[in-house]
Amino acid sequence: xxxxxxxxxxxxxxxxxxxxxxxxxxxxxxxxxxxxxxxxxxxxxxxxxxxxxxxxxxxxxxxxxxxxxxxxxxxxxxxxxxxxxxxxxxxxxxxxxxxxxxxxxxxxxxxxxxxxxxxxxxx
Numbered sequence: 503x504x505x506x507x508x509x510x511x512x513x514x515x516x517x518x519x520x521x522x523x524x525x526x527x528x529x530x531x532x533x534x535x536x537x538x539x540x541x542x543x544x545x546x547x548x549x550x551x552x553x554x555x556x557x558x559x560x561x562x563x564x565x566x567x568x569x570x571x572x573x574x575x576x577x578x579x580x581x582x583x584x585x586x587x588x589x590x591x592x593x594x595x596x597x598x599x600x601x602x603x604x605x606x607x608x609x610x611x612x613x614x615x616x617x618x619x620x621x622x623x624x625x
Contacts, residue, residue: 566609577616
């Protein structure tokens with residue numbers, strides 16, 4: 503498990519205010535390990551899907567969900583875009599570089615656009 507993914511897991515753990523024993527019980531119940539260092543990539547994604555379904559990360563009218571943000575970052579990675587390229591793209595086509603201020607609707611539109619670009623890259 504790489505350090506960036508471990509950091510994401512621990513950020514989510516902190517945001518959910520999980521005690522260490524609660525966190526380890528979730529790890530064991532959801533993916534069958536007691537330490538995040540033992541996670542495979544597929545187990546990491548399974549754990550993230552579990553976390554984004556919690557009440558803490560449900561969508562509000564004010565902003566995108568964590569799930570949308572996670573998906574956008576995955577599309578960015580699949581497109582092999584660095585931060586600068588991504589920032590320029592969203593500034594040019596969505597007139598806003600700050601992803602954290604996107605509404606749920608804006609994030610959905612961005613996801614559709616990125617998926618369209620990705621499908622063209624694959625063909």
